[in-house]
Amino acid sequence: MSLEELVALSRRYGSDPDYVLAGGGNTSFKDESTLYIKASGFPLSTIGPDGFVKMDRAKLAQIRRAAYPEEPAGREARALQDLMNARRAGEENKRPSVETLLHEALEEAYVVHTHPTLVNGLTCSVGARARARELFGDRALWIPVVDPGYLLARTVRRLRSAYIATHGRTPEFILLQNHGIFVSADDPAEIERRYDEVFDVLDRACARRPDLSRNEGARNRARDSASGDSEAIARRIEAAIGEAVAVFHSVSREMLRFLADAESFAPVSSAFTPDHIVYSGHMPCYVGDDARTPGAVKRAIEENRRAAGRSPKIVAVKNLGAFGVGRSAKAAETAALLFEDAVRIAVYSECHRGPQPLPPSMIEFILDWEVEQYRSNISG
Ligand SMILES: [Zn+2]
Structure with missing residues (x-):
């Protein structure tokens, strides 16, 4: 008892x-x-x-x-x-x-x-x-x-x-x-x-399950290309954020489907729940251009930062996957984990007439909420 x-x-x-x-x-x-x-x-x-x-x-x-x-x-x-x-x-x-x-x-x-x-x-x-x-x-x-x-x-x-x-x-x-x-x-x-x-x-x-298998094609492509591999992209993200941050890379077949273009990215471009706001951010950054193009990552992050009013916790790159960004390795990994969760929620929601993110007014409220900031600080 x-x-x-x-x-x-x-x-x-x-x-x-x-x-x-x-x-x-x-x-x-x-x-x-x-x-x-x-x-x-x-x-x-x-x-x-x-x-x-x-x-x-x-x-x-x-x-x-x-x-x-x-x-x-x-x-x-x-x-x-x-x-x-x-x-x-x-x-x-x-x-x-x-x-x-x-x-x-x-x-x-x-x-x-x-x-x-x-x-x-x-x-x-x-x-x-x-x-x-x-x-x-x-x-x-x-x-x-x-x-x-x-x-x-x-x-x-x-x-x-x-x-x-x-x-x-x-x-x-x-x-x-x-x-x-x-x-x-x-x-x-x-x-x-x-x-x-x-x-x-x-x-x-839910007839359809998220396909969480790693996409070996994308991984090989990433390894083969000296300037476009995930390590190099991670370094570019660090440089563009401009503070000491850790970066964690995550990819699955399902995730790549959402990163194909801006329209595919829309369902995961906001936040589904308060947890997503806190851990993976309310506005993940999307790099739709070829990330190997000089300046592409930096441009996308700067644009995202202007729109979101803060640095992104997720930089999602076409053909490569999502990069969680955080003040510690743990925070970066958690950001990536919650973004994967958002991808899976988006897939399951297709069995229920499609995805519906949090309303913008609620996102504002939570961003301002002292208690959530406290939680975020603990996790970070
Ligand atoms: Zn709860």
Whole structure:
């Protein structure tokens, strides 16, 4: 019972890349008085009891009743301060997950929240809500895109209450548009059962799988050409970014399909979820010209930087693949990993009427969001 079960459940999902990438996702357990929520900076795959922050549920209930400013920055700052103040004594050096209030909004003892690629193929698709209904009937509660943090938790609470009033029972799981899934239950085995069912349904609905095999043709071409190989391109990217950065190269047949031309690149040219904004950037740079042409990489990066207002975390090069860029080797690799995830989401979304990135207003909000910056700093 309780914290040990939470640790086991967290590690089980956290170590499976079908569910969790790059420290995304979070879990919790609650008793009458305390919510044990994943702390920022502790990956689920290796988390132990000390990776959870003990939160005073009476104080979390006060946040629900508090009147905050309507203006987003003021609202989130106040809510964040109150969230920090809801930590129990001795927990001051840990930072509760940004999704703590949403966990508290669910009554069940165990909550496992993840951002699975297969699920996000659905949540990041055109008309996702209608499609979710086709696939799952009224078993799922659907949450449209809304500012993460305080407002998201409030929205889930309101829509969940409405669902219970209509159906006389709680939803089996919660799908969040352009974000992921929440599954909660009093019994950990029930959480696993529901996840399995969701994956089964989506597996059957997706006839086409992303082709993740390495494209040997592209790799050989890269090796053969002294000035055009991936190492040389990586050096050009470093030079064009103009700061000390690490670069990580990634390629698959599927990815190359998206890098064929500007039109093919469109589905992965923005961000599908907040994770993509944080780790692989909201506007990956595309080099469609022959990258061996002198100045082509530099030109594309400068143009991208002007449009995005910051340096790209992904430079995607036609015929060669994606180059993750970061302040550390780990950050560069994570950027590439999340871009691969975006490619796979785009493929799965084709089974659900096509890809739908986050709306620009939400991207703006998250770029400004202090909490996400914190997460980004930890990962970088
Ligand atoms: Zn999330």
